[in-house]
Amino acid sequence: MLKKEINKTICDELVFKRIYDKYSKNLCDFLYYKYGAQFNPKDKAQDAFIKLWDNCKKISYSKAKSFLFTTANNMMLNEVKHQKVVLKHQQLNHKHYTNESPEFILEKEQFLERYNHVLSNLKEEYRVAFLLNKVEGKKHSEIAEILGVTSKVIEYRIYSAFKILKTELEGFKIK
Structure with a gap:
């Protein structure tokens, strides 16, 4: 019964605000230290909180921190992977023709x-x-x-x- 009440309360704006205030700085710092500023750690942290809000009925209060850090870390890994693909694509020689004689x-x-x-x-x-x-x-x-x-x-x-x-x-x- 206690778990059901906790599940309900994470969707409460005041509880969510407390979670945000408690973990947002640490999450941003974690992402910044692990990946640097080039992948926008603040944006990824915000996106993780949005996902938490979207899934607030499925995630218990005790799992909120783990969810946030795992989600944000996965977002950063996806961004790193995406940047590698972009870089590889840029390095390919796409020109298959020439105007030169x-x-x-x-x-x-x-x-x-x-x-x-x-x-x-x-x-x-x-x-x-x-x-x-x-x-x-x-x-x-x-x-x-x-x-x-x-x-x-x-x-x-x-x-x-x-x-x-x-x-x-x-x-x-x-x-």
């Missing part, structure tokens, strides 16, 4: 081959400094720290690599 594509491939050949023939220190700067976007000071040399040395290596590439490759330009 076959001649342009061939020239581009030939240029890339020449570029890779010239790049592979550069002195290792030039090539490493150049690629760290132009491909990975690292600053001269970061590269200098990684390689254990001064920024001026890195600047010289990048400039030298660029000069060689420009000499060896017709039309070579970099921003």
Whole structure:
């Protein structure tokens, strides 16, 4: 008989408010610490409370905390899974056609081959400094720290690599 009364009271607005006041901050903190801010822990906590309200007749007062935390955690796991699918979808190459002429594509491939050949023939220190700067976007000071040399040395290596590439490759330009 006591359980039936408790089941009825969770649907009571005052009892629900007490549950909300008691667990909402802890639930938000739990989600934030476990998943970070990127998946909107406050929103997921609110959604868990909405589900609790929707199921208030089925859930006893003693199971409310467990229901909230389990529901919110499952929502976050679903969101993480969804984000992985979105990321995987974004990484797929969806373009199955091109407006480029076959001649342009061939020239581009030939240029890339020449570029890779010239790049592979550069002195290792030039090539490493150049690629760290132009491909990975690292600053001269970061590269200098990684390689254990001064920024001026890195600047010289990048400039030298660029000069060689420009000499060896017709039309070579970099921003």
